[in-house]
Amino acid sequence: MDHRYIPNNRHRESVSSSSSRTYYNKTFEDTTDLFLFACAHGDYMLVHRLLIDDEVEADVSNKMVKSALQLAIENEHFEVVKVILDKIPYEKFRDALLLAIYLGHTNIADFIMNHPTYRTHSGGFLDPTHPQAYDDSQFSSDITPLILAAQYNRLQIVHQLLSKGEPQVRLSAYKGLSSEVYIALTYPDPILQAFELSHELRTLAKVEHYFHEDYEKIANQLSIFVTRLLDNVRGHEELEIVLNKTGRPNEEKYENLARFDLAILYQEKAFVSHSNCQQKLMEKWYENLSAIKNAHLTKRLLFYLAFIICLPFLLLAYYFFPKSKIGSLCHQPNLKLKAYIVSYLAFISLIIASSYFSISHLQKTKYLSDYDSEIYNYYIKHIYENIQLRNDLISLNENEHDSNNDNDTDSLINCNISLRFMEPNPFQIAIFIWVIGFVWQEIKQIFGSGIRVYLTSHSNYVDCLMNILYILYFIFLYSTMVLTRTSMNTFHSSVYWDAIARYNETSDSEKEHLLTKTYHILYWINADRYYWNSGDSQNLAEAFFAMGNVASICRICFLLPIIGFVGPLQ
Structure with a gap:
């Protein structure tokens, strides 16, 4: 049967004046009544037409205070519900969802929860404690979709609500x-x-943007609560217990400032900057250095200067006698930070000096004639003056580089060859020792604090990146030096020169072997970068070294704002 409405033919002239309409042989004097009747009987086309033509509002109710959406849900007219949901405000979604759950209309409840409007608001509704919350609702203000679905065993709806997470229920639970x-x-x-709950709330605040302010407010209240607990601490012994407590709540386990470290990890600035914490931190900072704490600035500077001068000897003493008085002095936090700063500045100085030394060292490049006159004479006689060998090397170079530029190979066998460096300079050795120390420090930190705690600090990522880049630098640098040294050792071999002297008389297979070997030697001893491959290991080494230098400088960014994490140290 066609459910579309038609004008009353018998009263065609009065239609325009009284707007009476006939539907299912029933006359409606009001368009609203017609709309509600269509919603109750599931006439999707009529409902859609009335809403599109703006003849009626979607949010209307009958004399029994039942809205059009409620009538459609009660009679399980899914298509009508879909049309009306696009036209009503979000405040009406709660009653619609609760009614669908109550009646067990799973498909309608599922559609409401997946509706864009519902998802935009993350399923959040008014706080039930609000004085005007749900005054006209047929459900109690403390009823939530999850509670109602669980009460009536709507398993599918409960599962969906739990998988999606019902923010308002979760927020109310966290408030409690x-x-x-x-x-x-x-x-x-x-x-x-309080620390763990506050951290969890701040994490939720980043995810559930609709309740961001609520979660942040609760987290801040917890931070204030912790500072109030600190206000009630009496005496140094109680403060020591509070700040050193670690492990599970029921465990009597204590480590030096373990709770303080946890506060820094969870970024509880109110706890860290509390006067009791700062006082204890100051005591630890000048532990075993009480004379320096109140000394004049000049005396303190002289003491620190003497410490820096004696630092290499102190470190050696600490290495062999870690439990001695000197060893405990190196463990002192204040001096330990000074030693770290000095070590870092020394490392930066080595980088700068190494870069400057490399530039000046390039101007002192040795040539083959200066390195070994005997080998140079062999080279001129058996390679440079051997026309056939030179032509074969040119052909091999064209095959290797897909180039017709004969000058590339001529440069490898010209009258003299500039030599690559075959051993590291003192600055490179010193940087290598420093990098090994940095790597060992990171390994100790990982095993000491655990991989999870280690990965929570952004500075550790920069440290790892720096170490990896420098390790790659030394791998490519030393591999280049090894290849250069190996090639030069071949030049020192009389067997090689005897074979090269008979090059023109040897078989084709032996010629190919000698040709490849000679090309390899000439390439790896030649220091002229113009003729290197773009992927030469020396080029890669210097690229990693440059990136490592940038990463090492970036570490300063994590040292400068340290005052914001550990407090003013008053």
Whole structure:
């Protein structure tokens, strides 16, 4: 049967004046009544036409205060529900979803939860404690979709709500869990619980943007709660226990400033900057150096200068006698930071000196004639003056580089050859020692704090990147030197020169072997970069060295804002 409405033919003249319409042999004097009747009976086309023509509002109700959407849901008219949902405000979604759950219309409930409007608001509704919350709702203000679905065993809907997460229910739960009284009376370690809960709330605030301010507010309240607990600490012994507590809440396990480290990890600035924490931190900072703490600035500078001068000897003493007084002095936090800064500045100085030395060292490049006159004479006689060998090398170069430029190979066998460096300079050796120390330090940190804690610090990523780049630099640098040294050792071999002297009389297979070997030698001893391959290991080494230098300078970015994490140290 056609459900479309038609004008009353018997009263055609009065249609325009009274707007009466006939539908299912029933006359409607009001368009709203017609619209509600169509929603209740599932006439999708009529509902759609009335809404498109703006003849009626979607959010209308009958005399029983039942809205058009409620009528469509009660009669399970899915297509009508889809049309009306696009026309109503988000505030009406709650009742629609609850009604669909109550009646067990899973397909309608699923569509509402996946509707773009519902997903935009992340399924959040008014706080039930709000004085005007859901005054006209047929459901109690404390009823949520998850509670109702669980109450009526709507398993599919419960599963979907849990998989998507119902933000308002979760927010209400966190409000209860974050109660200061509840935490203080329930948990044996309220500070640890507050830290973990605050960290979890701040993580949720980044994910659920609709409730971002609510989660941040609760997290800040927890931070204030922890500082109030610190205000009640009496005496140094209690403060020592609070700041050194670690492990599980029921474990009596203590480590030096373990709770303080945890506060830095969770970025609890209120806890870190608390006067009690700062006082304890100051005591640790000048531990075993009480005379320096109140000394004049000049005396302190002289002491630190003497420490820096004696630092290499102190480190050696610490290495062999770690438990001695000198060893404990190297463990002192204040001096340890000074030693770290000095080491870092020394490393930066080595990088600058190495770069400058490399530039000046290039001007002192040795030539084959200066390196060994005997080998040079062999080279001139058996390679440079051998026309057939030179032509074969040119052909091999064209095959290797796909080039017709004969000058590339001529340069390899010209009257003299500039030599690559075959051993590292002192600055490269010193940088290598420093890098080994950096790598060992990172390994100790990983095993000491654990890989998870290690990965939470952004500075560790920069340190790892720097170490990897420098390791790659030394791998390519030393491999180049090894190849150069190996090629030069071949030049020192009398067997090689005897074979080259008979090059024109040898078989084709032996010629090919000698030709490849000679080309390899000439390439790896030649220091003229113009004739190197773009992927030459020396070029790669210097590229990694440059990137490593940038990464090492970037470490300063993590040292400068340290005051923002550990407090003012008043």
